[in-house]
Amino acid sequence: MRHRIAVVGGGPAGLTFARVLRRHDHSVTVLERDPAPxxxxxxxxxxxxxxxxxxxxxxxxxxxxxRALSRPEGQSMRILDTDGTVLRDWRPRPDDRANPEIDRGQLRDLLLGPLDVQWGRSVTDVVPGSRDGVLVHLADGRQETFDLVVGADGAWSRVRPAVSSATPHHTGVTLVETFLDAVDTRHPDLARLVGDGSVAVYGVNRALVAQRNSGGHVKVYALFRATLDRHPDLDRHAGPHRHASLDTDLDTDLEAGSGRVDVEAVRSSLLALFDGWAAPVLDLLRHGTAFVRRPLYVLPVAHTWTHVPGVTLLGDAAHLLPPLGVGANLAMLEGAELAESVAAAPGPGDLDAAVRAFEERMWARAGRWARITAAGLERLVSPDPAEALALFDEVQPS
Ligand SMILES: Cc1cc2nc3c(=O)[nH]c(=O)nc-3n(C[C@H](O)[C@H](O)[C@H](O)COP(=O)(O)OP(=O)(O)OC[C@H]3O[C@@H](n4cnc5c(N)ncnc54)[C@H](O)[C@@H]3O)c2cc1C
Known part of the structure; x- marks a missing residue:
């Protein structure tokens, strides 16, 4: 028997789920809010x-x-003191494939492949328990019915309320993101500073991290500890804040030139926040071309729920974590594992048992990572910058 399955959200979790199901010759409806990839x-x-x-x-x-697309050299990591002194300069061995980097856009295209995603289909809510299955309501006023609805719709999931009343809360840390283009030709000094991978600088309750993407593009993340109502300058000039997940359709409003953001005002607020740091480090902010503010939100550590037949969650919808390098990884593995379990479940009773067993496994693993990343964020953006260095030494292979 073929189950009617929908996944809400075409991020890493939803696309991996759909792709693995397809590999097992199982059809799936992918409902994605974005109008196009x-x-x-x-x-x-x-x-x-x-x-x-x-x-x-x-x-x-x-x-x-x-393996053909990813950048093993992107694993390189340099740590500087706020005065610019190099404290660590770690490079992977040439054959090291433990954590290669890939641009999100490349990963999305890789996962999309032949998938038939329904773009521009925004889900408003999900109602389990009807005789015919689980009802999915869409923003265009239509509704559809499925045997299983998988919420892979990120931090502010519309599917989550069908199984849990949990909502994300602010961690006390905010991230402001900016970027540099054509760094090798336009900013060769910064290109050297960032190297092939990342450079991170940790100060008292703040940090700057710059990461090389492909094509000479560098993302810069400024992190600082502040309650949501602090830094009114950033608020006023950067417009309404964006949450830490990337599933917002409003990010482009913050691009330079949109008329909504005073880029120079945001830049000077940030430079004031990092006042006294070495000039080459601050150049990462001086040359940034647009700013996006993302207060970091998380779901409660080890978030679980009472199983609801016909509905489950994956990825950030299930366990929003601080962005310390595991969220997308977990989301993808969960997507793959749930798809394998569903594909191996022939009847309706088998489907529910498969989803229950999957949830238990997901909760145990995600709970462990939630504890690790919560403690990690406390140490990376901490009153004692030595904590960040100690954490690096604990996790980095020598
Ligand atoms: C700055 C930053 C850096 C990060 N770096 C890393 C890293 O290096 N490694 C790592 O593993 N993780 C990283 N993460 C975390 C990672 O981005 C997330 O954990 C991951 O994207 C979660 O994937 P997801 O598919 O669950 O959700 P998302 O990526 O949020 O995808 C959700 C999808 O659902 C769609 N959607 C939302 N609402 C609806 C709706 N109502 N109807 C239909 N569709 C909807 C969205 O448009 C989106 O496509 C980082 C996060 C941030 C913020």
Missing amino acids: DARPPGGTLDLHEGLGQLALDKAGLLKEF
Whole structure:
């Protein structure tokens, strides 16, 4: 028997789920709010870990293509003191494939492949329990019915309320993102500073991280500890804040020239926040061309729910974590594992049992990572910058 399955959201979780199901000859409806794959900037680079994101790609039959696209050299990591002194300069061995980097846009296109995504279909809510299945309401006023609805719709999931009353809360840390283009030709000094991978600078309750993407593009993240009502300058000039997930359709409003953002005012607020740091480090902010403010939100650590037949969650919808390099990895592995479980479940009773078993496994693993990343964020944006260095030494292979 063929189950009627929908996944809400075409991010890493939803696309991996759909791709692995397809590999098992199972059809799935993918409902995605964005009107097109390139409707908004895809975001920065992701490192996919061997036992997580890469394992998911293997289950999707895409590992070889990933290896051809990804950048193992992007694993390089340099840590500077706020005065510019190099404290650590770690480079991977030439054969190191533990955590290669890939641009989000490249990953999305790889996962999309032959998938038939329904673009521009925004889900408003999901109602389980009807005799015919789970009802999905869409913003265009239509509704559809499925045997299983998978919420892979990110931090502010519209599917989540069908199973849980949990909502994301602010971590106390805000991230402001900017970027540099053609860095090798326009800003060769900054290109050297960032190297092939990332450079990070940790100060008291703040940090600057710059990551090389492909094509000479560099993303810069300024992180600082502040309540949501602090830094009125940034608020006033950067417009309403954006949450830490990338699933917002409003990011482009913050691009330079949109008329909504006073880019120079945001820049000077940030430079004041990082006052006293070495000039080459601050150049990362001086040359940034647009700013997006993302207060970091998380779901409660080890978020679980009472199982609801016909509905489940994946990725950020299930366990929004601080962005410390695992969210997309977990999302993809969960997508792959749920798809394999569903494909192996022939009858309706089997489907529900498969989803229940999957949830138990997801909760245990995501709970562990939620604790690790919550503690990690406390140490990376901390009153004692030595904590960030100590954390790096604990996790980095020598
Ligand atoms: C700055 C930053 C850096 C990060 N770096 C890393 C990293 O290096 N490594 C890593 O593993 N993770 C990283 N993460 C975390 C990672 O981005 C997320 O964990 C990951 O994107 C979660 O994937 P997802 O598919 O669950 O959700 P999302 O990527 O948020 O995708 C959700 C999708 O659902 C769609 N959607 C939303 N609402 C609806 C609706 N109502 N109807 C239909 N569709 C809808 C959205 O348009 C979107 O396409 C980072 C996060 C941030 C903010």
